[in-house]
Amino acid sequence: MKQHFSPIALHHALDKDWRSPKGWRGISAVNHTTVGLRFIVAALVFFLIGGVLAMLLRAQLATSGNAFLDSDAYNQVFTMHGTVMMFLFAIPMLEGFSFYLLPKMLGARDLAYPRLGAYAWWCYLAGGLILVTAMALGLAPDSGWFMYTPLSGPTYRPGINSDIWLIGVTFAEISAICGAVELIATILKLRAPGMGLNRMPIFAWYILVTAGMILVGFPPLILGSILLEIERAFGLPFFDVTRGGDPLLWQHLFWLFGHPEVYIIFLPAAGMVSTMIPVFAQRPLAGYVWVVASVAAVGFLSFGLWVHHMFTVGIPQLAVLFFSAASMLVTVPTAVQFFAWIATLWSGQTRFRLPMLYLAGFLVVFVTGGLTGVMLALVPFNWQAHDTHFVVAHLHYVLTGGMVFPLLAAACYWMPHITGRMPAGKTGITAFWLIFVGFNLTFLPMHLTGLLGMPRRIYTYPSDAGWDTLNLLSSLGAFIQAMGFLVFLLDMFLHTRAGRAAPRNPWNAGTLEWATPTPPPSYNFASLPDVQGRDPLWDNPALGAELAGGRHWLAIPAPGQRQTLSVDVLTGNPRSVVQLPGPSWLPFYAAIATGVFFVCILFKIYEVAIVGALAALLVFLRWAWQNGARDDPASIEAVAQIMLPAHFAASGAPGWWGMACSLAANAALFGSLLFGYLFLWTMAPNWPPPAWIDIPPAWGALAACLPVAATIAVRAACSANQSGRRQACSFWLLAGALASIVAILAVCMVVGRLPPATSHAYVATTFVLLCYAGLHMAIAGILAVHVALRCRAGYVSRVRSLEPAVLRLWCDYTAIAAVVVIAALYGLPRVFP
The missing domain is CATH 1.10.287 (Helix Hairpins)
Structure with a gap:
């Protein structure tokens, strides 16, 4: 029989289980609201650091022959400015907003993996502290935020500066990938009942595509950083021309990340725009399906543009033609979104509140940046403007127009949700005009200095170049813009201290986050909403009161447990009750x-x-x-007379999706490694090498076949578990672990036959490929033993079969990777002799 709770009693019962610890114990917090706000605050601090560095750059370039910064200091400052803004501000800030908003928008109580989100936060903070501490000690990286080789290699940068960039950025990117896995699993599985894919808030679609892009786009840079660090530390010649390497390999790996990165930054901000514009127009987003399709198209096309940044390096003309066309093609789905925004405003009754003012600034600035992007997509113009201040101006128009203006609008729009207070009006308007005028005064003249031939990355210039007036205007604009950001921060401070109390849903929005009180409770919703449309609050204005009164799903507290719902990926029908971990x-x-x-x-x-x-x-x-249970769980009453299983006893659990997403990122790194191997073999100088590596066929065959045997054993274990034969399941898991161990020995025997890895890039890439396969075999063996022990301890049963299924995914991938590695090492010398 269903137990009745008053709204106040329900609040106290849920808050007891969901609230984050206070004081120093807050280090163990895993709640998505806490973690998301930590990301936002830290990213804001890094933004201020990056802004101060930008002011130093503009002070140096304000006049010709300036001696404010010498060349070494300038190199460190502009490298750190780009690094901080790209890696420590843009992506973490957007992930922070996503962490905070998405569960509330989706009608969930938390993210799919709260502890993974907390781990991502600590990794991000550590990576950022490494970079900022190095700058404070005068050891900041100084080879540019793109770290082009050979300038960043051991020959020209023998100190620790470049290593700091490689380590710090890799640490931060681990955080980004963890966040992407977290967000994808949450969007696909932890939605409100009834929220099918066709009813998801538009912001969730943007973040889903963005997170998928992170999984595919970040691993190439992580791989490049690993290879460059190995070259710097151990002398393996991946980028050294004299030993078969090629510095262009770094450019390919970097821009395989770098150009999708632009859209990884733009799309979440555009998602905020697509969320806010319907609210201020008071009508649903025009062309919802077309916008979703265009977002997916942008995500797909963005990976075909990386050579857009390499038109001047001497690549074949056919490739230049393809990437030039792709660079222009991506404007089409972007234009679809732009016209959807205009159509929404045109057909509605637009209210020009403060967030809408920033959105109008975004529309103006981003269109300007988009037009210069089309210009740079044209190869003849690109050759003339490449590496000039024209490119710097375009980059800032696209990224600042595409991210910062929407972010400022989002801060004004969602701050009442976070603080429970409304923003001030006049101070915010003053901040907008200072930022908007200062921004255009800063970067519009840079187009002209670029067209007049001013290169980027120079710390001084002669007085007779004709650039003084334009540079002085840019520097003046930069300081006006900085004043605008300071006024904005002052407005936010006044907002939190003296702003008038915000009513629930002060903007009359239709999305679910405004169904919570403001500020929201630790558990978001006292009961989880039943969604019947894309704008739940417009469909049912009383929904917030109904949820607080416990009239929907999971309204019965489970003492000591954090529960939310898992749904079918396509339809949104409830499938299981997810039991989430508490502070850890x-x-x-x-x-x-x-x-x-x-x-x-x-x-x-x-x-x-x-x-x-x-x-x-x-x-x-x-x-x-710590996961799982030793006994098969009883079904849980999710709503009156509807019983659902616990998530670890249901198929398609969030844990399975997490492993699938992790393997997608892993496959992107592996694909980048194979691309590097093929690129060096076919394009690098000093190839082919003097002789093929003589890999013993017997050991090579074992290295390929034993991982296949391991995955067959794990599949047999899954079958035995489904039949209720726990001892047989444990036996097959240990057999799979043994096969993985023997496979590692086979890989070691192959590695032992290699010439010195420092002798040639052929040997170095072969060594890395074998190490990749061997590492995955080792992890497969460890996981197989772990699951076998879990099986013996009673955590695995016919009902609780999630862990063997997750292990099977890993072992299947490992077997495929091992076969591909051995096939490449044996086959490529024969295809390209």
Whole structure:
């Protein structure tokens, strides 16, 4: 029989289980609201640091022959400015907003993996602190935020500066990938009942595509950073021309990340625009389906544009033609979104409140940046403007117009939700005009200095170049813009201290986050909403009161548990009740162990680095051991007379999707590694090498076949578990682990037959490919033993079969990767002799 709770009693019962610890114990917090706000605050601090660095750059370039900064200091400042803005502000700020908003928009109580989100936060903070501390000590990277080789290689940058960039950025990008896995699984599985894909808020579609782009776009840069660090630390010649490497490989890997990065930054901001414009027009978004299709098209096309940045490096003309056409083609789906926004405003009754003012500024600035982007897509013009201030101006118009203006609008729009207070009017308007005028005064003249031939990345210029007046205007505009941001921050401070109390849903929005009180409780919703349309609050204005009164799903508190719903990916029909973990110190410990590994790699203390890696592995195993239950769970009453199983006893659980997303990122890194191997073999100088590597056929065959045997054994274990034969399941899992161990020995035997890896890029890439396969075999063996022990301890049963299914995914991937690696090492020398 359903127990009745008053709204106040329901609030106290849920808050007891969901609230984050206070004081220093807050380090263990995993609640998405807390973690999201931490991302936002930290990203704001890094933005202020990046802004100060920008002011230093503009002070140096204000006049010709300026001696304010010398060349070394200028190189460090402009490298750190780009690095901070791209890696420590843009993506973390947008992920922070996504962490905070998405569960509330989707009608969930938290993200799919709260501890993973907390781990992502600590990794981001650690990576940022590494970079900022290095700058404070005068050891900041100084080869540009793009780190082009050979300038960033050991020959020209023998110090620690470049290593700091490689380690710090890789650490931060691990955070971004963890966040992407978290967001994809949450959007696909943790939605309100009835919220099918066709009813999702438009912001969720933008974040879903963006997170998928992160999974595919970030691994190439991570791989490039790993290879460059290996070259710098151990001398393996991936980018050294004299030993078969090629510096253009770095450019390809970097821009495989770098150009999708532009859209990774733009799309979440555009999602905010698509969310806010219907609210201020008071009508649904025009062309919802077309906008969704255009967002997916932008995500797909963005990966075909990376050579857009390499037109002047001497690539074949046919490739230039293809990438030029692709660069112009991507404007089509972007234009679809733009016209959808205009149509929504045109057909509605637009209210020009403060957030709408920033949105209008975004529309003006972004269109200007888009037009210059089309110009740069034309090869003849690109050749003339390449590496000039015209490109700098275009970049800032697109990124600032595409991200910062929507972000400022979003801050004004959602701050009442966070603080429960409305923003001030006049101060916000003053901030807008200072930012808008200062921005255009800063970057519009840069188009002209670029057309007059001013190169980027120069710290001084002669007085007779004719650039003084334009540069002085740019510097003046930069300081006006900085004043605008300071006024904006003052407005936000006054907002939190003296703003009038915000009513629930002050903008009359239709999305679910405004169904919560403002500020929201720790659990978001006292009961989870039943969604019947794309704008739930417009469909049912009383929905917030109904949820607070416990009239919808999961209105009965489960003491000591954090529960939310998992739904069918397509239809949104409820499938299971997800039991989420509470506050935990494990993400913090895992981040510390990971940080020890990276810092010791930075200072070349490799023995301690290995200890850090092992400590991280043990923490993650302990993390995994805490999941699940030893007994088959009883069904849970999700709503009156509807019983649902616990998530670990249901098919298609969020954990399966998390492994699938992780393997997608892994496959992107593997694909980038194979691309590098093929690129060096077919395009690099000093190839083919003097002789093929003689890999013993027997050991090579074992290295390929044994991982296949391991995955067959794991599949047999899954079948045995489904038949209720627990002992047989454990036996087959241990057999799979044994096959993985023997496969590692086979890989070691192959590696032992290689010439010195420092002798030629052919040997170095072969070595890395074998290490990749061997590492995955080792992880497969460890996971197989772990699941076997879990099986013996009673955590695995015919009903609770999630862990063997997740292991099977990993082993299947490992087998495929091993076969591909051995096939490439044996076959490529025969295809391209």
